[in-house]
Amino acid sequence: MIELLTANTPNGKKISIMLEEISFKYKVTKININKKEQFKPEFVKLSPFSKTPVIIDHDNNKSLFESGAILIYLGEKSGKFYDKNERTTINQWLMGQMGYVGPMLGQHHQFHHYNPGKSEFGENRYFKISERIYSELNERLSKSNFLAGKNYTIADIATFPWIARHEWHDIGLKKYSHLSRWYNQISKRKAVIKGYDLLKKGEEIPKV
Numbered sequence: 001m002i003e004l005l006t007a008n009t010p011n012g013k014k015i016s017i018m019l020e021e022i023s024f025k026y027k028v029t030k031i032n033i034n035k036k037e038q039f040k041p042e043f044v045k046l047s048p049f050s051k052t053p054v055i056i057d058h059d060n061n062k063s064l065f066e067s068g069a070i071l072i073y074l075g076e077k078s079g080k081f082y083d084k085n086e087r088t089t090i091n092q093w094l095m096g097q098m099g100y101v102g103p104m105l106g107q108h109h110q111f112h113h114y115n116p117g118k119s120e121f122g123e124n125r126y127f128k129i130s131e132r133i134y135s136e137l138n139e140r141l142s143k144s145n146f147l148a149g150k151n152y153t154i155a156d157i158a159t160f161p162w163i164a165r166h167e168w169h170d171i172g173l174k175k176y177s178h179l180s181r182w183y184n185q186i187s188k189r190k191a192v193i194k195g196y197d198l199l200k201k202g203e204e205i206p207k208v
């Protein structure tokens, strides 16, 4: 059994979606980052940067932090969505999400969604970078069904919950036809619908 310790955020949803996709037994332990629970010593022991998500694999008592590393672990353990022959390509798109797509869209959330009017520079900078990310993903998906090729992989699972915040981004997902096609296709997957509702409160995936 896997225990997922997380806040209800895109990085946490990556893991609940993956756990649903691979049909592993799991339970969610909510970490309230607004109440600073990520800094509790027992949590920092599991996550040295005080970040969610974390998993504990109760089959072997291993714990892991960093959502990309967790997806790789679950992909290897289940033998799903992380095809041995495609790993070099999958890793590129996964690392691109971890190092670029997530952190930049995360900054865009900070300036544009949570703190509008506080920094014109920050708002403009991350708006432009986010537009660029939409455009780059759209370009890739104009040539490829999924990010790492013809198959749905952990790279798509990592990226999807970030694009699902598109209403916060105000960039206009509709304008990006290939990215929208990919988004709609993934939105329909039963495991994605279930995993997106991480806290089981009936949270729905935003439509394009």
Ligand SMILES: N[C@@H](CCC(=O)N[C@@H](CS)C(=O)NCC(=O)O)C(=O)O
Pocket: 007, 009, 010, 011, 012, 033, 038, 050, 051, 052, 053, 065, 066, 067, 068, 098
């Ligand atoms: N690279 C990390 C980023 C994790 C991350 O930024 N988590 C946020 C929530 S989405 C968090 O725990 N923030 C609390 C904090 O920074 O104190 C991952 O992908 O796991």
